[in-house]
Amino acid sequence: MAAVALLSNPRSTGNLSMLPRMRSFCASQSDIFHYEVESVEQIGEALRTIARVNPKVLVVNGGDGTVQAALTELYLGNHFDGSPPPVAVLPNGKTNLIALDLGAVGDPIAALQRVMDIARSGIEEHVVVRELIALSDGSD
Template identity: 75%
Template sequence: MVRVALLSNPRSTGNRSLLPRVRSFCAAHPEIFHYEVEKIEQIDAALRTIARVRPRVLVINGGDGTVQSTLTELYHGNQFDGAPPPVAVLPNGKTNLIALDLGATGDPIVALERVLKLAQGPLDDHIVTRELIALTHEENGVGDGLKPVLGMFLGGAGLTDVMLYCRNKIYPLGLPNWLSHFLTLLALLVTMFLGVRARFLPDRPSPVNVSLIRQGEIQGRFAVLIVTTLRKMLIGSKIAPGLPHSGALQLMAVEQNPIALLRAIVAGLFGKLGSTFMTGVHVGRGDEIRIEGERSSVILDGEIFSAGRGRSIVLRQTDPLPFLRLAA
């Protein structure tokens, strides 16, 4: 009997060293149905095949792009002819934000063992629901008619520049993830506190307008712009509960100001974001968010999307999907 279906992308960076261990583990556990895709375009067909074996849990083994593409196809494809099985994500990527939110940390094989153990018993106490972010484009107020792209963590404004800086200039150095992220943070602080501009440092953010529909608009240059449906945001912080507006989309925008950034970091560490007003720090919730600017880009779970004059990025929340939380 198949209890777990594992969808792997051998081309993801983490799987270059991990996949042989994953294959060996699956070979020793016939309760796992392991399906490997060579291209992102094969994920829909993979899910339709997986649906035939009726797994109790679907596990995604790949980087942020693999997770995003799988969630997009899973939400739109109706491969399971009804509600899909709960989704688990192995910690196998550069950022692992989704895996971290679901309690999957450390060795991916240990996380897979935990999934298999949970799949052998009642799952109800371990299932959580998460809404997704549905990203579309509008040009002069008219939608492009394309299928929305889905994800759970979006970074924009200066955060996009920093993420691209880390991806294009720091990751190629081959350093450990923690050191790469530390050097990126150091470069960001140098540009903000010292005002240094150089080719080897992140770019200065462009002006951007952010609208929480029915709740007003904020505009300016932001060092950090985050929209997420994850319970955790950056540096392990959480937006304080009880924000005044409903909606699954959590927004945090921090103006390009070192003092405002320090306020946000300290408030985040103590779980106080949104609990009190802080100059330069904007926190809110909503079910629809619009991002506009002359040159504004965002990264949704590793994939870049851009907007320009007359072209908007529109974010809406989806209906919830079930996920498997690995933490006790």
Template identity: 70%
Template sequence: MVCVALLSNPRSTGNVAMLPRIRKFCAQRADIFHYEVEDVSQIGDALQTIARVKPQILVINGGDGTVQAALTELHHGQQFPDGAPPVAVLPNGKTNLIALDLGAEGDPIAALERIMEIVRTDLSDHIVRRELIALSGGDANGRPVLGMFLGGAGLADSILYCRHKIYPLGLPNGFSHLITAIAVVFSALFRIKARFLPPQARPISVSVVHEGQIQGKFALLMVTTLERLLLKSQTDLGATDAGPLKLMMVEQKPLTLLRAFWASLFGRLGTSSLAGVHLSHGNEIRIEGDRSSVILDGELFETHNERPIVLTHTTPVPFLSLAA
């Protein structure tokens, strides 16, 4: 009997070295169905096949972009007529925000062993529910794209800077993220433009339905349904019933950036009031600007003057948390 279905993306950064170990682990167990795709465009067909074995848990082995593609297919597709099984995520890729939120850290094999232990117990103790962000508009053509973390304004530029300038140096992920954060603050404080530094943020307008509009230049724009981020930061943003989309924006001003950077080092960014830091919840968020970038779980989108990006949310989706 198949208990766990594992969907792997061999092109994910972490799988270059890890996949042989995962293949060996799965080959030794008859209760794991392992399916590998050659491209994220094959994930829909992969889920059709996986649905036939009726797994108790669907495990995704890839970076946040792979998870995003799988969640989008699960939401729009009809692969599981009786409802999709809870989703677990192995720690993989560069940032692992979704895996981190679900308590999956460290060695992917250890996480997979933990999943196999949990599936033989009462799953209800480990099921958590998260709404997904549904992105439409901008240059996102067709059906909405689903994810759990969106970075915009200066944050999107910083993610692209880290991806194209820092990761190629081959440094540890945590050190790469720290260097990127320092470069962002340095560039914003001294207003220096250089090819080796992140670009300056462009002006944008952000609207939370029923709460109003904020305009300006922001070093950070974040929308998420996650509860835990990098550097052990929490995303409480104040308890409210206003909506599941959590919004944080940090103005691109020297003192604001210094305060926000210091708070993030201690995991307090978003949990206390800071001048120039805007916190909100909502059911619908609109982002407008001239070719301002946003990144939803690794996938890049751009706003246009007459085509804003619109964020809404889905109904709660079951996930498997590996936390004790």
């Protein structure tokens, strides 16, 4: 079991310059599984693969669009046996509204290190439940 699975979008604004450091950090950690996607269409396959390592926490490394696509796939994809793991979001996109709402600010690698520390010691007291919302045009 990996403590953390990291789902990265190399094309997000922050990752354009940060990804080499992120890859290096992940390579130095024995209990992190890092999966990179080139497009949102690959997120379903990424989550199927991530489910096999049964992480304690899923960390999304990308912008708001990447987070939205990952949450949609988590909700609709049923890739995990039972409930999916808690999700953390790194501030590594252009606007990072979701990350900011969750309190993730500053250096994404420092934020990932904090998530790793929490995953290793116990996540229960750090999990915050959020309701998902959906938008539609009103048609069935």
